[in-house]
Amino acid sequence: LRSPYHGGHLEVIVGPMFSGKSEELIRRVTRAVIARQRVQVFKPALDDRYHESAVASHAGRTVNAVAVRSARDIRAYLSGEGSLLHAPGDTLPDVIGIDEVQFLDAAIIPLALELADAGVRVILAGLDQDFRAEPFGFIPELLARAESVEKLTAICTVCGAPATRSQRLIGGQPAHFDDPVVLVGAEESYEARCRVHHVLQP
Ligand code: ADP
Structure with a gap:
């Protein structure tokens, strides 16, 4: 599973609800796990604690994930600061996936770029448009900055x-x-x- 990119990079998966964004994220992450890469998946938490959870597709496939409230939580988790969970220590994962990224905050953008610069393959999945069909929050900037964008229907x-x-x-x-x-x-x-x-x- 050699990436066509030279080091870290940013991949974005977008589309409306039910377009298979979670399925596609799970597919990419599963392949990375099979390739024995170190993978960490995050998703937005609905409550105020971060905890172990899972990303699930509408068709029922799942992959383990850590539920977080913010980009800051992801940063803290990756650096082990105040982590309630097993801190990964000083090495970054090879692959970081985030589902439903539109529900996090715009600080995801500098974080994703920093991680990509540090050599991480960052895979972000989320809605590109809200229920009004307007661009969703900070997602347009992610599309502009990504190496790869897959728009699903x-x-x-x-x-x-x-x-x-x-x-x-x-x-x-x-x-x-x-x-x-x-x-x-x-x-x-x-x-x-x-x-x-x-x-x-x-
Ligand atoms: P997303 O993350 O984009 O909401 P999921 O990966 O969770 O999408 O779910 C995609 C799955 O949803 C499809 O494979 C299919 O089984 C199911 N599905 C239900 N309704 C629809 C629909 N209207 N169009 C396409 N897939 C649908």
């Missing part, structure tokens, strides 16, 4: 065409443009949709 739940967008539904109805990102008490769901079938209520 899902299948539109309405017509079966390739889906590039995540349709947000609230109580079964398309969300409004200015609905808050977190709606307390609402029955919320998401579907993959193509450009034609992605709907935003005005």
Whole structure:
């Protein structure tokens, strides 16, 4: 599994929900493990502690991961500072994967670049667009800075065409443009949709 790049580099996997981003991250990470490389995977924590967890794809494949709240947590974990877990010590992993990277913070960008400069293969997976089909936070800068970008599509739940967008539904109805990102008490769901079938209520 020789990388075509000369040392560390940044790979980004993007697309809407259900496009197979987690599957692709798991596939790349599993191959690195088979090649006996040292791999560390992270994902955003939903609670306020960092802990051992797993990245799971919608199809059910999983890989071990550490759940973190921020880029700072990743930095602390890698350097062993205050780590509740077994600190990897002074050597960096060969490969670092992060899933759902859009839910972390923009400090991921300098961290990813620093790790790539230090020789690490950094693989980041996340949404490129929010439910409004607007670029998601700091993700555009990651796309600009990556050596490689893979943009995946899902299948539109309405017509079966390739889906590039995540349709947000609230109580079964398309969300409004200015609905808050977190709606307390609402029955919320998401579907993959193509450009034609992605709907935003005005
Ligand atoms: P992502 O990380 O992009 O949300 P996952 O890797 O978790 O995607 O899941 C991808 C899997 O989701 C597909 O392999 C398929 O089994 C399943 N799936 C469910 N709905 C859809 C859809 N509308 N389009 C494509 N795949 C779907």
